Structures are given as structure tokens and as C-alpha cells.
Amino acid sequence: xxxxxxxxxxxxxxxxxxxxxxxxxxxxxxxxxxxxxxxxxxxxxxxxxxxxxxxxxxxxxxxxxxxxxxxxxxxxxxxxxxxxxxxxxxxxxxxxxxxxxxxxxxxxxxxxxxxxxxxxxxxxxxxxxxxxxxxxxxxxxxxxxxxxxxxxxxxxxxxxxxxxxxxxxxxxxxxxxxxxxxxxxxxxxxxxxxxxxxxxxxxxxxxxxxxxxxxxxxxxxxxxxxxxxxxxxxxxxxxxxxxxxxxxxxxxxxxxxxxxxxxxxxxxxxxxxxxxxxxxxxxxxxxxxxxxxxxxxxxxxxxxxxxxxxxxxxxxxxxxxxxxxxxxxxxxxxxxxxxxxxxxxxxxxxxxxxxxxxxxxxxxxxxxxxxxxxxxxxxxxxxxxxxxxxxx
Numbered sequence: 036x037x038x039x040x041x042x043x044x045x046x047x048x049x050x051x052x053x054x055x056x057x058x059x060x061x062x063x064x065x066x067x068x069x070x071x072x073x074x075x076x077x078x079x080x081x082x083x084x085x086x087x088x089x090x091x092x093x094x095x096x097x098x099x100x101x102x103x104x105x106x107x108x109x110x111x112x113x114x115x116x117x118x119x120x121x122x123x124x125x126x127x128x129x130x131x132x133x134x135x136x137x138x139x140x141x142x143x144x145x146x147x148x149x150x151x152x153x154x155x156x157x158x159x160x161x162x163x164x165x166x167x168x169x170x171x172x173x174x175x176x177x178x179x180x181x182x183x184x185x186x187x188x189x190x191x192x193x194x195x196x197x198x199x200x201x202x203x204x205x206x207x208x209x210x211x212x213x214x215x216x217x218x219x220x221x222x223x224x225x226x227x228x229x230x231x232x233x234x235x236x237x238x239x240x241x242x243x244x245x246x247x248x249x250x251x252x253x254x255x256x257x258x259x260x261x262x263x264x265x266x267x268x269x270x271x272x273x274x275x276x277x278x279x280x281x282x283x284x285x286x287x288x289x290x291x292x293x294x295x296x297x298x299x300x301x302x303x304x305x306x307x308x309x310x311x312x313x314x315x316x317x318x319x320x321x322x323x324x325x326x327x328x329x330x331x332x333x334x335x336x337x338x339x340x341x342x343x344x345x346x347x348x349x350x351x352x353x354x355x356x357x358x359x360x361x362x363x364x365x366x367x368x369x370x371x372x373x374x375x376x377x378x379x380x381x382x383x384x385x386x387x388x389x390x391x392x393x394x395x396x397x398x399x400x401x402x403x404x405x406x407x408x409x410x411x412x413x414x415x416x417x418x419x420x421x422x423x424x425x426x427x
Contacts, residue, residue, distance in 0.1 A: 039116060039141070039329060040118045040137075040141055040144050040173060041069065041116045041117045041118070042066050042115045042116065042117070042118045042119075042120055042140060042141050042191075042263050043067045043069055043114070043116040043118070043120070044062045044063075044065070044066045044067070044068045044069070044119070044120050044121075044122060044123070044133065045068075045070075045071065045104065045107035045108065045111060045119040045120070045121050045122075046058060046062065046068065046069070046070045046071070046105035046107075046126065047060065047071045047073055047100050047104055047107065047121070047123075048070055048072050048073060048075060048079055048083070048103075048124045049072075049073040049074065049075055049097055049100075049103070049124075050075045050076060050077045050082075051077075051079060051124040051125055052075070052077045052078040052079045052082055054124060054125055054126040055070075055079055055082055055083065055124045056082045056085075056086065057126070058122065058124055058130065059083070059089055060085050060086070061130035061131075061375070062122065062130050062133065062403060063088055063135060065130070065133045065137075066120070066133065066137070066229065067089075067090070067116070067307050068088075068089040068090070069089070069090045069091075069092065069107050069110055069111055069114075069119075070083055070086075070089055070090070070091045070092070070427045071091075071092045071093075071094065071103040071104070071107045071110075072091060072092070072093045072094065072102040073094050073097050073098060073099070073100070073102065074094050074095060074096040074097035074098065075380065076097075077095075079406045080093070089111065090114070091106060092106050092110050094106060097387075098205070099205050099206030099207070099209075100188075100203065100207055100209060101202070101204060101205045101206050101207070101208065101209025101210070102206075102209075104209060104210070105202075106122075106175075107119065107211070108192065108194055108197060108198055109205045111194055111306045111414045112194045112195070112198055113175055115407055116194060116384075117144070117193070117194055118137075118140045118144070118191055118192065118193055118194060118196065119191070119192045119194055120133055120137065120189075120191045120192075121142075121188055121189065121190050121191075121192070122188065123188040123189070124191055126232065127231050127232050127233060128150075128229065128230075128231065128232075129190070129229070129230050129277030130231055131166050132189070132230065135227065135229075136148055136150075136189070136190075136191040136227065137191070138192060139191065139225065139227055139369050140191045140193070143223065143225065143268065143333050144193060145193055145196070145223060146193065146222070146223040146224070147185065147190070147191070147192060147193060147196070147197070147214070147217050147222050147223065147225070148190060148191035148227050148228065148276075149182060149184070149185075149224055149225065149226050150173050150184070150187040150188075150189030150226055150227055150228075150229040151182065151183050151184040151187060151226045151227065151229065152184050152187050152229055152230070152231040153226075153228070153295075154167060154184070154231070159231065159233050162231070163186070164412055165398040166186070166252075167184060167185065167186045167352075170185045170211060170252065170256070171183065171184070171185055172183050172356060173256040173259075173260060174211070174214065174215065174247065174367060176260055176263065176271040177215050177218075177256070177259045177260055177262075177263045178214075178218040178219070178263070179218075179226075180188060180213055180218055180224055182224070183218070183226070183347035183403055184226075185211060186210070186211070186231065187231075188206075188210065189229050193222065196217065196220065196222045196413075197213065197217065197222075199276050199277065200213060200216045200220060200275055200277075201274070201275060201276065201280075202216060203215065204251065204255050204349050205251070206251065207251070207252065208252050208255045211252060211255060211256075212254070212255055212259070215259050216275040217275075218273055219268075219271040219274075220272055220274040220276050221272060235240060239384075250385065262274075264330070265330070265340065265394050267294050267295060267298035268298065269294055269295075269298065270291065270295065270298075273290075273294075277424060278299055279291070282324045295341040295343050296339065296342055297339075297353055298341075299337055299338055300339050301341070303412075303413045303416035303417045305337075305339070305398065305412065306339070306342070306413075306416050307332060307408075307409040307410070307412040307413035307416065308336065308338050308344040308409065308414055309338040309339040309340075309342040309346065310334060310342060310346045310408045310409060310412040311342070311346075311405040311406065311408045311409030311412070312329060312332055312336070312338060312343045312346070312405065313329055313342065313345065313347040313348075313349070313405075313408075314343065314347070314349055314399060314401065314404045314405040314407075314408040315345040315348025315401040315402060315404065316328050316329040316332065316347045316401070317329070317346065317347035317348060317349040317364070317401075318349065318350055318358055318400050318401035318404050318405075319397060319398055319401040320362070320393070320394050320397040320398065322350075325347045326344055326347060327352060329343050329344050329347040330343070330344055342344050346408065348374055349384075349404070358397075358400070359386065359393075361396075361400050362393050362394075362396040362397030362399075362400050363375065363377075363385060363386055363389060363392060363393045363396055363397040364396065365394035365397075365399050365400050365403075366389070366391075366394070366395050366396020366399065367389060367392045367396065368396075369392075369395065369399060370392050375389075377384045
């Protein structure tokens with residue numbers, strides 16, 4: 036049987052002299068406490084110096100909540116703890132709910148337990164509700180996981196899994212990125228309802244900068260959303276855990292390419308579908324939008340985006356003129372039943388004059404090329420798949 040989780044409480048602190056003493060005294064009734072004093076300039080340091088039975092990590096300058104949490108997690112794992120429950124020092128969280136987090140971690144020690152507040156019921160400031168709703172929406176886009184609250188600081192972290200994640204974001208964006216990367220790495224995310232006290236004035240005080248930190252979080256969401264769309268799931272997993280960093284450059288490139296071109300190719304039909312989609316979008320009359328359209332459709336249809344986008348380059352020079360002419364000739368033939376007589380000098384005039392014929396002819400040509408590409412790819416893929424399965 037696995038060992039019983041060894042749990043501590045990590046409290047990041049920055050200028051919370053009015054509340055930190057009470058929070059620490061209440062928390063240490065339940066579990067060992069590690070406090071990270073993130074360069075406080077008020078009386079926080081004096082208050083912490085007077086507390087006994089706690090471990091204090093002091094950062095000489097304020098580096099933000101992300102750096103404070105990172106320092107706390109590293110210290111906790113060095114001291115033999117397997118799980119760290121984080122709680123804010125402003126007094127909004129109820130320390131009496133710490134045992135519930137511990138119980139959840141004991142039931143599922145591999146899980147990342149996320150506190151979920153009812154921000155409407157708790158009468159949270161409107162700004163916090165709005166930013167949380169936005170963050171929650173993008174979090175689901177990036178991970179596929181639906182959480183009602185992605186900004187609550189009351190959590191239980193499985194340290195062995197969390198400390199190996201590669202997190203770049205500082206300050207408040209750290210808590211969001213660590214959830215996304217944990218989900219990508221396969222760490223189960225579990226929601227645990229918690230209360231929040233916004234009645235006291237101190238619980239409404241926040242070091243969250245509505246402009247600077249929102250820019251950081253918006254930039255983070257943009258980066259993570261692009262990665263979730265463009266990067267295969269397995270590649271996101273090993274990237275989140277930093278496994279690629281330890282590989283030689285050549286091996287790293289080969290690994291990335293292999294994963295890019297292998298997702299959703301487990302059957303000949305899926306591989307053929309990606310090629311056929313790429314051929315169709317590359318020839319279809321959506322010039323300038325072929326790559327974006329191909330990637331979006333491949334994502335929607337769960338086909339390999341790298342293969343589909345590569346196949347869509349069928350329309351790049353020097354093939355472009357032939358595709359343009361082919362679309363016009365086919366469209367004219369389908370419309371009139373006769374071949375169009377033209378020469379290279381009049382081609383640029385024929386397409387605008389016969390735009391409808393060229394448009395529908397290009398669609399037909401794309402369908403034809405996509406079908407041929409699908410059939411050919413399926414036959415070749417099935418042949419090789421059959422050889423691999425055949426006995427030696």
C-alpha cells in the first residue's frame with residue numbers, strides 16, 4: 036500500500052500583518068505550517084518572528100505569489116511532505132476546512148484538489164467574479180476540464196507531480212498555469228466546495244493589479260490556448276513536465292516531429308482523412324485562409340493537424356497556376372458540358388469573367404483531389420499496417 040500522505044500548509048504572505056498571525060495560529064492546530072514572507076514591508080516579519088512551531092521562508096524582495104508558492108513547495112518537499120495545502124493570508128478562507136482538503140488528498144493522493152467558491156453567494160466583488168468567469172472559460176478551452184472557480188487560492192497540491200511541472204508565469208498567473216500544465220501532464224483535477232468570507236475589510240484587500248496582472252493572465256491564456264490547439268496532447272504532456280529539456284537537440288527535434296505527425300493516425304482511415312482534408316482545403320477557393328481553415332477543421336474532426344496542413348500546401352507555387360486553370364476548366368465543363376478554349380495570355384481575364392465557374396470548379400476539383408488522396412493514402416497505409424501485423 037502507498038504511504039499515508041504527509042501534509043503541510045503553505046501560506047504565502049505579503050503585507051498581511053492584520054490577519055497573518057490569526058491564520059497561522061489556526062492553521063498550525065491542524066498541520067505543520069510553512070510561511071513564505073514575500074518581501075513584506077509592514078510588520079508581517081515581526082509577527083512571524085513571534086510565532087513558534089512554524090517554518091518561515093523569507094524572500095528578501097517581493098517577487099509575487101508565484102515565486103512565494105514555488106519557494107514554499109520546494110521547501111515542503113525537502114522537508115519530507117508529500118502534499119501542501121495552500122491558504123491565503125488575507126482571512127477570506129476558513130482554516131476549519133483544512134481537514135476536508137486533507138481527507139480528499141488521502142482518498143486520492145495523486146489528485147490536485149481545487150477549492151471552488153460560490154462567488155455570487157459569498158458576495159464577492161464584481162471585478163473578481165468577472166475575471167474568474169473569463170479565466171474559467173479559457174481554462175476549459177485549454178484543458179477540456181470544467182471548473183466553476185479557477186482563481187481560488189485554497190488548494191491541495193501533490194508535490195511530487197507539481198514540482199516537476201515547467202511553469203514560466205510569475206505572480207498570480209502562476210496559479211492558473213500550474214493548473215493547466217497539471218491537467219496536460221495527466222494530474223487529476225478535483226473540485227472541492229469551499230466558503231469565502233468577503234465581509235471583513237481585510238478579505239477584500241488584494242495585491243492583484245487589475246491592469247498589469249490582467250495583461251499577464253491574458254497573455255498566458257493566449258499562449259496556452261494556441262498550444263492546446265496546435266500541439267498534440269502527448270507533446271503537451273512531456274513539454275509541461277520538461278522532459279524534452281534533457282534530450283539532445285537532434286533527438287528533441289525528432290521527438291517533436293514524430294509526435295506532431297503521429298497524433299490521430301492510429302488507423303488508416305484517420306491518416307487518409309487528414310490527407311484528404313488537406314488536399315481539399317488547399318485547392319478549394321479559400322485562398323489566404325487554407326492553413327487556418329485546414330487546422331480548424333482537422334481540430335474539429337480530430338484529425339492530425341500537421342499532416343492536414345502539410346497536405347494543404349498542394350496549392351503552393353509552382354502548382355498554383357495549374358490548380359487555378361484546372362478549377363476554371365472543370366467548372367466550365369460542369370456548367371456547359373464543353374471544354375473552354377483559352378490561352379495563357381487570357382487566363383487572368385477569364386477567371387474574373389467566369390468567377391462562378393472557377394469557384395464551383397475549384398470546389399469540385401478539391402473534392403476530387405481530396406477523394407483521390409484519401410483513397411491512395413488509405414491503400415498505402417493499410418498495406419503497411421497489414422505487413423506490420425503479419426507474422427514473421
